[in-house]
Amino acid sequence: MNEFISRYGAHLSGALSGFDRLVFRGQLPLIHDAGMKGYLWASKIAWKDYAAHVAEISKQVKQAGLDAVASCGRPVRYLTSARESKEQMARTIAIQDGISQGPICAFSAVEPGLTWRVAGDRKSMKLRLQKSMRPCLFVYQYWMDDRFGFMSTRLQTWFPFTLYVYINGREWLARQMDQAGVEYRRADNCFPFIADFARAQTLMDEQLTTDWTGALNACAVRIHPLFPTLFANYPVAYYWTAFQSEWAMDLVFGDPGQLRRLYPQLLHLGMLELSSPDVMRFMGKKVTRGGKAAGPSHEVITDMKTRAEGVRIKHRLGKNSIKLYDKAYTDCGAVLRPEVTINDPLPFRVFRHKAGESDDAPLQWRQMRAGIADLHRRAEVSQKALDRYCDALARVDDSTTLRELTQSIERRVCWNGQPVRALHPFDPADLQLLRAVNRGEFTINGIRNRDLQAILYSAPAEGPKQARQRSAAVSRKLRLLRAHGIIRKLSGTHRYQVTPRGRLILNAVLSAERTTTQQLTAMAA
Secondary structure, X not given: OOHHXXXXXXXEEEEEEEEEEEEEEEEOHHHXXXXXXXXXXXXXXXXXXXXXXXXXXXXXXXXXHHHHHHOOOXXXXXXXXXXXXXXXXXXXXXXXXXXXXXXXXXXXXXXXXXXXXXXXXXOOOEEEEEEEEEEEEEEEEEEEEOOOEEEEEEEEOOOOOOEEEEEEHHHHHHXXXXXXXXXXXXXXXXXXXXXXXXXXXXXXXXXXXXXXXXHHHHHHHHHOOOHHHHOOOOOOOOEEEEEEEEEXXXXXXXXXXXXXXXXXXXXXXXXXXXXXXXXXXXXXXXXOOXXXXXXXXXXXXEEEEEOOOOEEEEEEEOOEEEEEEEEEEEOOEEEEEEEEEEOOOOXXXXXXOOOOOOOOOOOEEEEOOOEHHHHHHHHHHHHHHHHHHHHHHOOOOOOOOHHHHHOOOOXXXXXXXXXEOOOOOOOHHHHHHHHHHOOHHHOOOOEOHHHHHHHHOOOOOOOHHHHHHHHHHHHHHHHHHHHOOOEEEOOOOOOEEEOHHHHHHHHHHHHHHHOOHHHHHHHHO
């Protein structure tokens, strides 16, 4: 059971899990040396005629792709710059022209692409096929599909004609709910209100039963009209992989004010308390008791970014990531969205046959493949990662008041038989100390005396005597923090780490220190 949903269920009007952005890549056997040679042999293309042939075919593929949209009276445009968002331009055109079904527009642009060329080999004194990156013309098509809603494709018009198909699970769900008669309110690609969340989840689960090969092949014929004619003498088919997947869980708060109050605390928890081993566990990586990954792993990077919609926190593990953001603050609800992005499925496991074996062969845990055959398992892995992440987020303390947190440190204590003065969290000197030990770079490896000196003193010590004085002064500050339970010493080292209780106090004090009177007045109201 998701602990976050259990804890905040009274504030949630519903929850919805499923694919958000999905990018499929279709590749022909021409991506391989043998496949390309087979095509040239079947088409009776000599090496010396290769360049002229591919240039002519590319021209025809481009024209056929653009004509498929232009013949419907929709705009076609060549783009000279990649600065503008093609998707945003297409959405603007769809709104302006009121497109609810059929093609929206098409763009063409020159971008780097992997293709073939024929070059001479000095050693063998023969012509050879060589694969390399070169500028290629790509055709982008945007459609309002009957099934998937707003979708787009990207076709490389040069051999080997790699094709990308972009769809969005939420766009698709909107179409499903329209057909099922489920009432909803939409904001961008999320739903702050759905009349029947259980029904909506059932519809979203149905997306996983899709015949992806049939659906994507149908897209290929529409996007690449010349495809059947071009390969009449050398029959080939696209092999489809999930190039990128985003699996999101929408937690819909009926009262937007509740999410506004809670979200800053979740950000602090995510940035400062969730460690690298935590993130690895979320993503299904085995971690030892000492916090090290069992087997090879990637560096964990956590960052926070302010966007127009709000603030998002993102934890990266190699090419994959897990993130959290809030959006769609409306009068009927607001959405908290944790989301997993998988670009590299190899770190995950799937219980399957070995590739090429019969159905009678034994099943074993093997590496997850990018192919659409493992897409269902990808969804399962993503959901489990989000459940683990939400369980960690449920630890956030949103009940204790600032006064309750700080009153214990604002009085003298006795530590190791010696009296220790009170901490005054809003006194400039003590506040500077609290800020220093709360810095993100000390979250994993801890802080040392010398690290604290570098922060508290702007200039290097003028001599050995002053260096000793500074070291002693910082030692007293560390003792003060230890006595009040803000930090603890790491056994066998000269490093100190903030305790869970200390982190809670630091987050509360530093958040309050940055809160304006206007914000306080709004909360009081």
